[in-house]
Amino acid sequence: MSSGEISRRSVLRSLALIGAGVGLTGCLTPVYGDRGVLAGSSGGPGAGTPNATTQAKLANVDFTPVGGRLGVIFTNEMIYLLSGGAGRPANPTHVVSVGISGDSVWQLLNTGSGAVVAQSLTLIGNFTVTDKEKKTIVHRGSAFATSSIARGTQRLAAERAILDAQERAAKNLAELVVLQVATWLAQQNQA
DSSP: OOOHHHHHHHHHHHHHHHHHHHHGGOOOOSSOOOOOSTTTTTTTSTTTTTHHHHHHEEEEEEEOOOOOHHHHHHHHHHHHHHHTTSOOOOOSSEEEEEEEEEEEEEEOOOTTTTOOOEEEEEEEEEEEEETTTTTEEEEEEEEEEEEEEOOOOHHHHHHHHHHHHHHHHHHHHHHHHHHHHHHHHHHHOOO
16 A cells, blocks of 8 residues: 555545535534524524524522532532623422532542642532423433532641632533533524
8 A cells, every 4th residue: 555545545534534524514503692693494583483592491499408618619609600790580390409519539649748749630520400380300310510629738828729629610510501501502492
């Protein structure tokens, strides 16, 4: 096999992958946004699109507040993500209940001093979506968020690094839970 055949094969393979990607672009529907933004889409901007319906339903989703420091960060992020900071809905259609657990794993240990140099924090959120009218669980899900911590030798700096990592993980977890709920609501619109 000559080098000309190998390069021709790789070029043809690359062109086939690009062609497949271009062919699938019309199959994607954004969860947040207007379908009219996509070239060639049939939906126009505004209230008639499935995404506008999903966003309206998402604004009517309430949640059970989570306690503790991480719970306050998680709760504030949920309020912002669900309603854009407008607060909790007056007449919610669904209620999300989230249980958060966490784990911390040492990633790197200084063998000379025995001090942890880097660690990883993982938050796991198991959630349920309850139909408020029927008072039944209609969806269950799970999400996890991981944040890395680089710990220095100064005690206060190391403690601040842990707090910052917890905050990042709690905000990421809220985003993932809202994304899963929004995806579920979008699927309900299509059914």
